[in-house]
Amino acid sequence: MDGPFAVGFLGAGQMATALAGGWTAAGLLDLPRCRAADPSPEARAAFSKATGVEAVGQNAHVTACDILVLAVKPQYVADVLAEIRPALQPRHLVISIAAGVTLAQLTAGLGDAVRIVRVMPNTPCLVGASASGYATRGDGPDAAVVGKLFGAVGQAVRVSESQLDAVTGLSGSGPAYVYVMIEALADGGVKAGLPRDVAQKLAAQTVLGAAKMVLDTGRHPGALKDAVASPGGTTIAGLHALERAGVRAALMDAVEAATRRASELGKKE
Structure with missing residues (x-):
C-alpha cells in the first residue's frame, strides 16, 4: 500500500479531524473514497466542514475503506468492534488510537485474522508536528504504512506495546x-x-x-x-x-x- 489511501474514520472527533486534515495536507488521502462515522450530528458536520470527507451515522458505511482508524473513546470500542467485525476482510487494516485498549483486546473483538496496529498520536498532527508512538503484532508492511501516515504529520516512533501507555502520558497528553x-x-x-x-x-x-x-x-x-x-x-x-x-x-x-x-x-x- 503506497497511497493515496482510502481511510475510514470510526469516530469524527477532534483527533480524527486533526489526522484527516494532516493527511490531506500531506497528499496521502484518496478523498472521494474516504468516509467517517459518528453518532453525533454536530461532530459529523464539523468533521465534514473541516476535511471535505463525508461523515455518516452508521459505522458499517466506513468499512468500504481499506484503512479503518478507530478513533472513539475507550468505553465505546467494544460496541464499535462488534458492529464492524462482520464486514471486515483481509484487505482491511485497523489502526486504533483508542487510549489504553490493547492489541489483545482489539484482537478479541475483531478476530485473529484482522490486521491491527495501535497508535498514540497527538493533536499537533493538524499542523504537521505530531509526536506518535505505534505498536504492531509483527514486522510486515502494515508497520511501514502506519509509519508513513503518522510520519507525514510529525514524528512517528515504533515502540513495544507495553510502552504505549507511557507514550499516552507523555506525548499524547x-x-x-x-x-x-x-x-x-x-x-x-x-x-x-x-x-x-x-x-x-x-x-x-x-x-x-x-x-x-x-x-x-x-x-x-x-x-x-x-x-x-x-x-x-x-x-x-x-x-x-x-x-x-x-x-x-x-x-x-x-x-x-x-x-x-x-x-x-x-x-x-
Whole structure:
C-alpha cells in the first residue's frame, strides 16, 4: 500500500479531524473514497466542514475503506468492534488510537485474522508536528504504512506495546501541559509589563524554538539549558524559582498520572 489511501474514520472527533486534515495536507488521502462515522450530528458536520470527507451515522458505511482508524473513546470500542467485525476482510487494516485498549483486546473483538496496529498520536498532527508512538503484532508492511501516515504529520516512533501507555502520558497528553506552560509564560510577560498579544507570541515562539533546538542539535536538554544560564545572570535566577516551585517534579507527576489513567482505561475495557 503506497497511497493515496482510502481511510475510514470510526469516530469524527477532534483527533480524527486533526489526522484527516494532516493527511490531506500531506497528499496521502484518496478523498472521494474516504468516509467517517459518528453518532453525533454536530461532530459529523464539523468533521465534514473541516476535511471535505463525508461523515455518516452508521459505522458499517466506513468499512468500504481499506484503512479503518478507530478513533472513539475507550468505553465505546467494544460496541464499535462488534458492529464492524462482520464486514471486515483481509484487505482491511485497523489502526486504533483508542487510549489504553490493547492489541489483545482489539484482537478479541475483531478476530485473529484482522490486521491491527495501535497508535498514540497527538493533536499537533493538524499542523504537521505530531509526536506518535505505534505498536504492531509483527514486522510486515502494515508497520511501514502506519509509519508513513503518522510520519507525514510529525514524528512517528515504533515502540513495544507495553510502552504505549507511557507514550499516552507523555506525548499524547503532553500538548495540554505545554499549553499551560505557554499560558503561564505569557502571564508572566504580562505581569512584567508586556502587552498580552506580544507576550503570547513570544512565549509560544520560545517553546517552539527550544523544542527545535533539542530536535535539530540532538544535544541533551540539560546541556542546552546550561548554555543559556550564565553565572549570576537572569536565567539562573529564573531556573532557581522553577526549582523552588517544584515545576520539574510536577511535570513528571503529570506524565505519570496520565500514564496510570491510560492503563486504567484499558483495564476497564
